[in-house]
Amino acid sequence: MKPILWPAILLALGGTWVLFSILIPPEEIETLQIASSRQCLECHADVAKEWEESHHAFAYKNPEVRKLSQDFRNEECLACHAPRPVLLFEPGTRVLARNADRGMGVDCLACHLTESGNVATTNTTPNSKAPCKPKTVPRLAEPESCAACHNQHKTVDQWRATPPKLNGKPFRGENCLHCHMPQAWRSGGRKGSDHSFRASHDLEALQSAVTLSANWEVTLSLTLQNHGAAHNFPTDERSRAADLAIRWSQEDGSHTDWLRQYRFRDPYRDETELQNTTLPGGETWNSEVPIPEGAVSVQVRLLYRTNPFQSDEDAFPVYELELKRP
Amino acid sequence: MTLRATFICLLALSCTKGEGSSSAPEKTAWTPVLQARLEQFQGQGLPPVDEGELQNVRELLESSRLGGRLGKMAQRSLDDFSNEKLCSILLDWVEDRFDNSPLRLRAYPLLRERAVPEILPRLLLRLKYEKDLSANIAIAATLLQLGNGAGLQALQNILLDSTSDERVRTQALLVLDATPGFESAKDFEDSWQLLSAAIMNWSRFRTFGKPTVSPPSVALQAETWNMIARLQSQPLRPVDDARFVLSRMRGELSIPPLLEATRDSSIYVREHALQTLAWMGYTVGEWDLRTNAGFVQKLTPLLAHAVVRPRVFEALASSGSPEAANLAVEWLQKGNYQTATAAADCLLRCAHSLEHFQAARDNRSQEHLSPEARWSLYLLVMSTTEKVAPLPSLILEQVPEGERTRRSRWSALRAQMPMHSRR
Structure with a gap:
């Protein structure tokens, strides 16, 4: 074979591979268009159960909040009690209110939805076969994500001002999750972060x-x-x-x-x-x-x-x- | 970019059904509107005040009440201040939340006496914070003097409150008696009727006395932009203060700059500007009809930006116009979950024609819509008095009471839609 033909053959083979990889995906996984946190609850029942007991889930329905906000006639309260996804905003800046599913309070998407429509996770090896296409987003675990709401009264600033060690022992965890989302074991021996956000109501x-x-x-x-x-x-x-x-x-x-x-x-x-x-x-x-x-x-x-x-x-x-x- | 990546991008672009990608309006660029306006008006609002000047006025005001030679001298010194400077000092004083002295409250009558138009935004904010009833009467009176009726409600509340001091209630009545338009009142009953009508008129049209006012002075524009600047704050209180004030100003004074601010490069400035317009309700539509400003046309280009789209619909709803309802019908179909919800709410507040009601009928059972959106469409169809099958209980359960009440309120307010009242 003439050496001049080799590049042509290689180009043809490469082109075929490109076409195949586009037209025939390795495995049929239906990508979920994420619109509402209700979609998350179906596959993540264990997490949903933890979250349902949390004050994040209760953020809109809490009678005390409803009373103080005149049942949310004071719409400024909605920003943190029914927020849009925090990852759509610059780190550390505050969130704004969403329009739908307000009754779900601080819902799944409030923390987990990324700008590109993926679902953010702190897991470094996310399940690529999951329909919600999870993607590792380290920012999710950073205090700035919580600061969007919880620094209105300087909680995150207070945390920053706290000494990292107390009596020679580590005192301040590396982020808010350290205390408020400790490790949890779920059905099937799966490890995750506790979504009940235990804090002042516990x-x-x-x-x-x-x-x-x-x-x-x-x-x-x-x-x-x-x-x-x-x-x-x-x-x-x-x-x-x-x-x-x-x-x-x-x-x-x-x-x-x-x-x-x-x-x-x-x-x-x-x-x-x-x-x-x-x-x-x-x-x-x-x-x-x-x-x-x-x-x-x-x-x-x-x-x-x-x-x-x-x-x-x-x-x-x-x-x-x-x-x-x- | 590799060939493969290019292929993938092209394929992805052709397959992705973007939110209204086919006919989305052309994007307008965000610009630093606020910064430009603050620079333009820099140094043209109320003059700055230093602590020494504030202390001086405190002492002069105290001395002026003593009478005699000293009192007269103090009064003359106060008279020597320009109105602008004195107002600026007095506003600084009444804004000092750590000063609980009775003397501070005496600043209000003097502020009324020497009022200049540019005190309006900051004085309006005192309605939110001032607890003293006499001070509230002085604020309301000064606002009326400046053509603003936001304090009328405070006067009515004082008159309604049987526990309030008789002297204070008399003060409130005296303010009303001295207000243009109330001269014809023969007795309390007459004053009360006029007051109720004025409050209704203010809340619906933001007009008091003459329907239109002369263009705002440069100083008032500067103070209005200073108030808009608070919308960019990260702590919420300054934002809430600005929304409180801007939504209580006459449309002629606050709506044009707010419309400008909706194009600001800060997400917070534009979102809160839109939100303020939304909170003003149909008064925006009334202003639009009065001034032919093209409110809907001015906001429509912003729909090209997915990030503000729901908020744009909230603001559009305040127009109560059929054009806004047309846009809502369009985006109810092609908008994402959040946008479609705001579009459904907008339709509830703006639907005029048979086509609008038909769109509500056609979409109210769509499962891809949020429970809130379905509730809004249901209420709209209900308002036509036709018999409607109730929403499934599951949907009802998913709409919290506060959100149901909000939409019921919008539905009830449809009777006041600006275009309706003209037809």
Whole structure:
């Protein structure tokens, strides 16, 4: 064969390969056009179940939010309670509201939909056969993604200001997922990230954030240490408050009312007479309380309120301690 | 690019059914509109104020109330300030949220006395934050003086509140008595009727007294653009403040700059400008009819940008015009999930013709539409009083109550559609 023909043959073979690769894909996988998070729930039932229990799923339906926003007549609240996909915006900038499926709150697409219509995952080996065509997007795990909503009240800035180590041990995780989306095992032994986003509505999460201790000596010594939340406690919404209160008991069985010793809270903008008393990550709050005469025991409790006017009955008891006179 | 990649791209382009790729309008470029306007009007709004000037006016105002020689001297010193400078100082003062002194509230009557038109945007914002009733009366009175009726509602609320001080209610009535248009009122009943009519007129047409006003001064334009600049803020409060103010200004003052801002290179400026227009409701359509501004034609090119398309439909809905409804019908068919929802909502607020109602009938059962879109179309068909099969309960469950209420409100407001009232 004449050497001059070789390039022609190679070109022909190459052309055929190109045509085949275009016209006959290696495997028929129907690509899903992602329009609504409802499409995700079908294949990802385990994740969906976790998410359905989360406050992300509850973001629109939460009665407290509905009341504060006049059932979303205040449309500015929609931006974070029914957001468009965060990945459509510049990292760290805030999101804007979507028009459909608002009842799903912070839904799957809010975090996972990319600009090109793919589904973003932090998995470095995404399943190429999945109809939603997952694609590794490292940005998904970065604090900037959460900052789109959660930095309106500086939670991510607080996290950045927190020391990476506390008492020589790692304290601040590498991102928000470290604490709020820990590893979860699902049916079939599959590993993933917990989508229930445990935070201030979860007793375990609250207790892992702070520890309350009390000591009866000359005075009653109270200590609250933020050793687990790598941001202020409480954080995010200004309405959130944690109240530390005590109740003394006398020998005859009578006791005082609950006496509030301290309120940890970032006040509303117009509460100009109040200071921000939230407890930064890694810091400890102490107080010495004089012991009244005749007191035989004291109860100490830390109540977490989702709004500062919430009754004690509706508040969340994070810690309840009882000390007797030594 | 390799040959293979080129082939793949071409094939992909030919096969992808883009959102309305066949007849999408030509894209207009985003430009730094806001930046250009801020540069144009730089230094032409209210003069800047320093802490020393503020302190000086505080002391003068306090001294002026003492009477006698000292009081007269203080009053003369206040008189020496230009209206612009004094207004700027007084606005800075009343905006200080850490000053709870009663003296601060005395700044409002002086502001009313020396008001210049360019205080309008910042004074309007005080309606959102000022809690003192007398101060609210002074704000409403000053706004009325400047041709703005946004404070009328505050006056009505004070008159309605049986728990408010009789002295304060009398103050509110005195303001009304001194307002042009209220001279004919013989008694409280008359004043009340006139007030209710004025509020309705303001909320629907954003007009008070004369239907049109002379073109805004350069200083007022500068202050309006300063307010629009807040739309680019990352914290939401300044954005909300700007929307509060801009949606309460007369259409002649706020709609043209907002329309300009919809072309800004910042996604936040253009989205929030569109959102403000949407929040204004049919008053935008009334302004459009009054001024022949071509509101729909001005917004239509923005539909070429997928990223703002739903928000454009929200703003278009405020026109209540058949042209907006035509666009909604088109995009209901070819828009993506979010766009089609906004288009359905727009159709609910703008449908005029049989074709529009037919489009709602044809699409209300389409499964690819969002539950919200189907609810809007259902309400629209219902408004024709024809018998309609109820929506499946599953769809109903997927539309939260707040979203149903929002659409029911739009449906009820159809009676006030601008074109309807003209026909």
